[in-house]
Amino acid sequence: MKYKTLAIADPAKLIYGRAPRPIKTRRGMCIGGGLIYPELNFTLPDINIRKEAMPEIVRHYQQIVTEALERAAELEAPGVMLEFETLPPMTEHPALGMEVVNILLEGIEDAHDKYGLKAALRCTPNDNREFVRPPLMRSGRYWDAMLELFDQSAAAGAEFLSIESVGGKELHDDALVNGDLRAVLFSLCVMGVRDMKFIWDHIVAITAKHGVHAAGDTACGFGNTAMVLAERKMIPRVFAAVVRAVTAVRSLVAYECGAVGPGKDCGYENPVLKAITGCPMSMEGKTAACAHLSPMGNLAAATADLWSNESVQNIKLLGGMAPTCYMEQLVYDCRLMNTAAAEGEASALQMRDWLVKSDAGRDPQAMILTPESSITIAHAIVQAPSHYAAGIAAARAAVKILRETNEAGCLRIDAREAGWLDRMDDELDDMPHTEDAFIEEMMDEVDLEKFTPADYGL
Amino acid sequence: MSTIEDLKTAVINGRRKDVQTLVPELLESGIEPAALLSQALIPAMGVVGERFKKNEVFVPEMLVSARAMKEAMNILEPKLLEAGIRPEHTAVIGTVEGDLHDIGKNLVATMWKGAGFDVIDLGVNVSPARFIEAIEEHKPHIVGLSALLTTTMPAMRDTVAAIREAGHSAVKLLIGGAPITQSYADEIGADGYSRDAASAVDAAKAALGI
Ligand code: B1M
Numbered sequence: 188m189k190y191k192t193l194a195i196a197d198p199a200k201l202i203y204g205r206a207p208r209p210i211k212t213r214r215g216m217c218i219g220g221g222l223i224y225p226e227l228n229f230t231l232p233d234i235n236i237r238k239e240a241m242p243e244i245v246r247h248y249q250q251i252v253t254e255a256l257e258r259a260a261e262l263e264a265p266g267v268m269l270e271f272e273t274l275p276p277m278t279e280h281p282a283l284g285m286e287v288v289n290i291l292l293e294g295i296e297d298a299h300d301k302y303g304l305k306a307a308l309r310c311t312p313n314d315n316r317e318f319v320r321p322p323l324m325r326s327g328r329y330w331d332a333m334l335e336l337f338d339q340s341a342a343a344g345a346e347f348l349s350i351e352s353v354g355g356k357e358l359h360d361d362a363l364v365n366g367d368l369r370a371v372l373f374s375l376c377v378m379g380v381r382d383m384k385f386i387w388d389h390i391v392a393i394t395a396k397h398g399v400h401a402a403g404d405t406a407c408g409f410g411n412t413a414m415v416l417a418e419r420k421m422i423p424r425v426f427a428a429v430v431r432a433v434t435a436v437r438s439l440v441a442y443e444c445g446a447v448g449p450g451k452d453c454g455y456e457n458p459v460l461k462a463i464t465g466c467p468m469s470m471e472g473k474t475a476a477c478a479h480l481s482p483m484g485n486l487a488a489a490t491a492d493l494w495s496n497e498s499v500q501n502i503k504l505l506g507g508m509a510p511t512c513y514m515e516q517l518v519y520d521c522r523l524m525n526t527a528a529a530e531g532e533a534s535a536l537q538m539r540d541w542l543v544k545s546d547a548g549r550d551p552q553a554m555i556l557t558p559e560s561s562i563t564i565a566h567a568i569v570q571a572p573s574h575y576a577a578g579i580a581a582a583r584a585a586v587k588i589l590r591e592t593n594e595a596g597c598l599r600i601d602a603r604e605a606g607w608l609d610r611m612d613d614e615l616d617d618m619p620h621t622e623d624a625f626i627e628e629m630m631d632e633v634d635l636e637k638f639t640p641a642d643y644g645l
Numbered sequence: 646m647s648t649i650e651d652l653k654t655a656v657i658n659g660r661r662k663d664v665q666t667l668v669p670e671l672l673e674s675g676i677e678p679a680a681l682l683s684q685a686l687i688p689a690m691g692v693v694g695e696r697f698k699k700n701e702v703f704v705p706e707m708l709v710s711a712r713a714m715k716e717a718m719n720i721l722e723p724k725l726l727e728a729g730i731r732p733e734h735t736a737v738i739g740t741v742e743g744d745l746h747d748i749g750k751n752l753v754a755t756m757w758k759g760a761g762f763d764v765i766d767l768g769v770n771v772s773p774a775r776f777i778e779a780i781e782e783h784k785p786h787i788v789g790l791s792a793l794l795t796t797t798m799p800a801m802r803d804t805v806a807a808i809r810e811a812g813h814s815a816v817k818l819l820i821g822g823a824p825i826t827q828s829y830a831d832e833i834g835a836d837g838y839s840r841d842a843a844s845a846v847d848a849a850k851a852a853l854g855i
Contacts, residue, residue, distance in 0.1 A: 230795070230796075231795065231796055232795055233795040233796065233798040233799060233824070234795075234796060234799065235796070235799035235800065235803075236796055274794070274796050275743060276743070317745060318745065318770060320768065320769075360747070360748055360751075363748075364704045364705065364708060364748065364751070364752075365705050365708055366703065366704075366705030367705075412748065416704070416748070420700045420703070421703060421704040421752075422703050422704055422705060423703055500795060603701075603703075
């Protein structure tokens with residue numbers, strides 16, 4: 188464990204737009220330096236992505252970047268991050284991905300020339316390693332193509348590199364639908380942590396080579412899958428909330444390997460990571476309802492340094508093309524928060540607290556991501572001697588927060604979920620003392636056809 | 646003496662150990678394997694499915710019941726086969742080519758199994774050729790296609806077209822997934838659509854006219 192203390196230990200300092208380790212972009216945005224900026228993410232409508240369709244695909248991305256940045260400039264956005272989260276064939280065939288990267292970079296340059304708009308590009312290739320089953324985690328054509336796209340996009344001018352990596356997910360989906368916290372801990376803190384170390388050492392080497400930023404990972408496939416399942420009433424919300432706390436341990440590894448942020452939008456665990464690392468973070472919430480529903484649309488903004496819409500198709504809405512409409516919404520969200528901050532610390536805190544209070548008592552996941560709870564969980568993580576112990580400590584801290592806030596009448600927990608807190612406590616009590624003992628036990632229990640232990644150094 | 650009702654209750658409550666003792670006991674008392682299936686197991690999963698539909702139980706609780714049913718089936722299946730009894734309906738299911746999302750598809754498969762269908766799950770990233778191969782091998786009554794990405798919806802369309810072009814006009818094609826709608830199903834010539842796992846059994850039965 189690299190981090191032994193917190194970069195932000197005082198909840199009053201865990202606030203939007205400010206991070207102890209801000210990042211400057213080439214065009215002069217300072218992320219985490221006082222302002223919150225919009226981060227726009229976009230995707231294609233239904234199109235079969237293949238070579239022949241590239242002219243149409245190119246037209247979509249050209250339209251997205253031109254119209255959305257024009258609107259950002261008209262609304263006087265102080266700066267904009269564009270995230271190009273590729274679609275799987277664009278990483279599988281880096282030449283396709285690079286065609287889009289170049290269009291977006293040109294669009295960014297044009298908007299700077301025409302309007303003086305400060306914008307930067309985050310490139311997020313797909314982690315396609317699981318296209319083969321069991322996944323090939325450390326070699327093979329999917330691994331090679333992913334590294335190639337990272338390398339080429341950084342060389343072309345993408346300033347930030349991110350990924351939603353999937354190491355450990357082979358067992359995690361089943362762990363979720365079975366409500367099995369032990370298996371969650373194994374997937375995230377044993378398998379996930381090992382894979383993160385492997386993948387992020389490679390990404391950081393690429394960013395160092397090109398002088399760009401390693402911006403961080405997210406446990407999207409873990410924490411957000413849990414959150415969406417809970418939103419659909421398929422698994423208990425308290426369980427999804429505890430899973431979220433544990434995801435912070437996995438995502439932290441990117442920063443331990445040298446990532447500097449801004450952490451990726453769909454990492455709802457990012458407030459915990461901001462408290463530990465001091466790096467700026469992107470978040471998504473109410474303005475990402477175009478992509479998925481969440482129980483903390485306001486609260487997510489409270490500690491964000493970039494504010495994202497997560498993903499929207501390039502389709503026509505009444506106001507204009509959807510990415511342009513979402514750019515407008517993001518710019519207005521950020522403008523309001525920046526206006527509050529410009530009036531001084533007290534106003535910024537007031538704004539933050541309204542964002543927090545409007546959600547926190549209504550949902551367990553929201554409650555464990557308030558600034559106070561995030562710092563409690565962050566503390567539990569940095570005090571632990573290993574990632575394994577940190578996972579257990581984060582889960583325990585989350586269960587405790589849920590129990591106490593519920594008992595104090597600050598958090599509503601559905602009656603049929605109450606028993607799950609005891610169930611999770613029991614599971615945590617039964618966890619072996621050492622990681623080695625845990626691994627030994629789990630190797631007898633897990634389905635070894637689903638993953639290759641050697642790919643995790645197991 | 647134990648009854649069929651006891652077995653049904655044990656499956657509803659996911660009590661695998663009880664199922665392991667009840668099934669042999671009931672068989673020994675002279676009850677036919679087919680009766681245990683049709684009077685205890687399938688109705689039990691029907692009750693659980695209803696509770697799930699009404700948000701009275703979570704998926705983990707539903708899966709505990711599904712595993713209890715599987716426990717019973719492990720004992721019953723060889724006996725049913727011996728007696729020449731096969732499930733009335735066979736289904737093949739998979740997530741279309743290019744798409745790796747499978748949680749929703751797995752839930753649909755679980756619900757279909759609970760309804761007594763013999764389900765062959767082809768997994769994720771399934772090519773049209775693989776679907777056709779499976780249709781020719783298993784002769785299913787129904788084929789379920791799942792897609793979660795807008796960019797794999799065309800693969801769903803291609804799969805439906807390829808299955809029909811290969812001459813499999815009788816097999817019922819049911820589709821689903823977050824971006825899928827009834828009108829998309831109509832547009833690509835699928836026989837049915839369901840918006841969630843809970844209604845996938847009804848949709849399959851409607852497509853099969855049962
Ligand atoms: C046969 O008959 C039937 C009948 C009914 C059927 C049916 C078949 N199939 C489903 N149903 C229906 O019944 C089910 C049960 O009620 C329901 O199934 P669902 O699957 O809808 O519901 C599940 C029970 C719970 N829902 C889910 O499991 C999906 C949730 C969301 C958040 C989601 C998840 C979890 C994941 N993802 Co993905 N993911 C999203 C999803 C957001 C959303 N709004 O859906 C979506 C679909 N993903 C998206 C993306 C972009 C991606 N994902 C990807 C990966 C993943 C994870 C692996 C991390 C994970 C999948 C885990 C898994 N094993 O399935 C990548 C693609 C991988 C690939 N090649 O497929 C990646 C490309 C991300 C990336 N940059 O790498 C977006 C799609 C955008 C688009 N253009 O369409 C997305 C909307 C998220 C977003 N907001 O951006 C019904 O739809």
